[in-house]
Amino acid sequence: MLKIYHAKNTRSVRIVWLCEELGIPYELKTLNFSPDDLQSKAYLAVHPLGKVPSIDDDGLILNESGAIAQYLLAKHGSGRLEPKSGTADYGKYLQWFHFAEATLMVPLGNIAQHSFIRPEDKRIPQVAAEAVESAKKMLGILDKELAGKDFICGKDFTAADIMLGYSLLLCKMFGLLTGEYPNTGAYFARLAARPAFQKATA
Ligand SMILES: N[C@@H](CCC(=O)N[C@@H](CS)C(=O)NCC(=O)O)C(=O)O
Structure with missing residues (x-):
């Protein structure tokens, strides 16, 4: 297994x-x-x-x-949780699927390292502060993309939502998911209400 x-x-x-x-x-x-x-x-x-x-x-x-x-x-x-391969929707799906790890996780990793993971004498406050600004910029872009949508690809839940949902869990834990990003806040609440998310985070 x-x-x-x-x-x-x-x-x-x-x-x-x-x-x-x-x-x-x-x-x-x-x-x-x-x-x-x-x-x-x-x-x-x-x-x-x-x-x-x-x-x-x-x-x-x-x-x-x-x-x-x-x-x-x-x-x-068997085709579930993804748009049809090779379509424009699939291209957008892949973009957000990879944005979650390759782009959004970069500042989140720096915030974690320079706020609480490294020993205090090895933390660089400037790196943490710049990472917060960078993450906020990314959340602003995501928030615009989510306007009027239930999920990142539209009405259907996809694996890109799973990739993003974890990154947003960290944003929430780091206090970044503020009222400045209402679409993203509502989106994260929708994801967090799924039984599969709750099982994975239990
Ligand atoms: N790009 C990798 C990153 C893996 C990663 O950094 N995982 C973290 C936990 S979220 C970890 O295990 N960190 C432990 C360490 O760096 O020592 C992936 O997406 O799997």
């Missing part, structure tokens, strides 16, 4: 959420988000950088949340 290496409130939420939405059976391997677990010899054999998520699908080990999601959609999705 598919094994998902997971730690609470990390990017592995995306994979658990996707499996729940698609009804893919999985076994959860829950790790503590600490070097004791992530940098253990056993886990470094699964993910050489000691990060989550990883999956082990009958011996196929994959890291990178977006790649894992695309693999699982291709294997189990």
Whole structure:
């Protein structure tokens, strides 16, 4: 059975959420988000950088949340949670799917590193402050895109919403999801109400 290496409130939420939405059976391997677990010899054999998520699908080990999601959609999705491949809608879907990790997670990572992950003497307040500005700019763009829409691709929930939903969970935890972004706030509430999201974040 598919094994998902997971730690609470990390990017592995995306994979658990996707499996729940698609009804893919999985076994959860829950790790503590600490070097004791992530940098253990056993886990470094699964993910050489000691990060989550990883999956082990009958011996196929994959890291990178977006790649894992695309693999699982291709294997189990049967067209669910994605627009038809090759269409303009699919292009937009891919853009937002990857924006979530490749763009929005960059400032969020810097905020986390320079606000609470690094030891205090290694934090650079200027980096954290610039990252907040950068994340706000991105949220402004997302908010415009979401005007009049239920989900990022329109009326249908897709895997791009799962990728974005995790990034927005961090925005919420970091206090960035303010009233300045009403469409994004309502969108995140819609995502967070889904039973699959609740299971993945429990
Ligand atoms: N681009 C990777 C990033 C993976 C990543 O950085 N995961 C974080 C948790 S959200 C992690 O495990 N950090 C532990 C560390 O860097 O030591 C992905 O999307 O899977």
